[in-house]
């Protein structure tokens with residue numbers, strides 16, 4: 001069992017997911033057809049639609065491929081179903097709990113810091 005407060009992290013994940021979906025939706029209107037196939041299911045998966053204007057204002061500025069790519073990758077990383085499944089906060093590499101500090105910095109982290117470093121090397 002994990003000692004972390006999953007309700008708190010669920011909110012963090014859902015907030016970030018909503019923010020990114022909003023941003024991706026905006027990018028889609030700028031660059032149609034590049035992202036909807038992969039995220040269509042997610043976008044229709046019950047995300048509340050009452051998003052603020054902050055994300056739009058932010059992403060109004062520098063719109064480029066890198067931003068869309070980053071948002072898409074992070075959306076894939078954010079998998080709130082892991083909370084339901086009870087695997088949230090557990091490293092997918094070694095099966096040990098991911099440190100609370102790491103989760104605080106990257107709530108959607110799926111690997112502990114050691115495995116992340118290994119994956120990057």
Ligand SMILES: [Zn+2]
Pocket residue numbers: 091092093094095096111112113114115
């Ligand atoms: Zn690990």
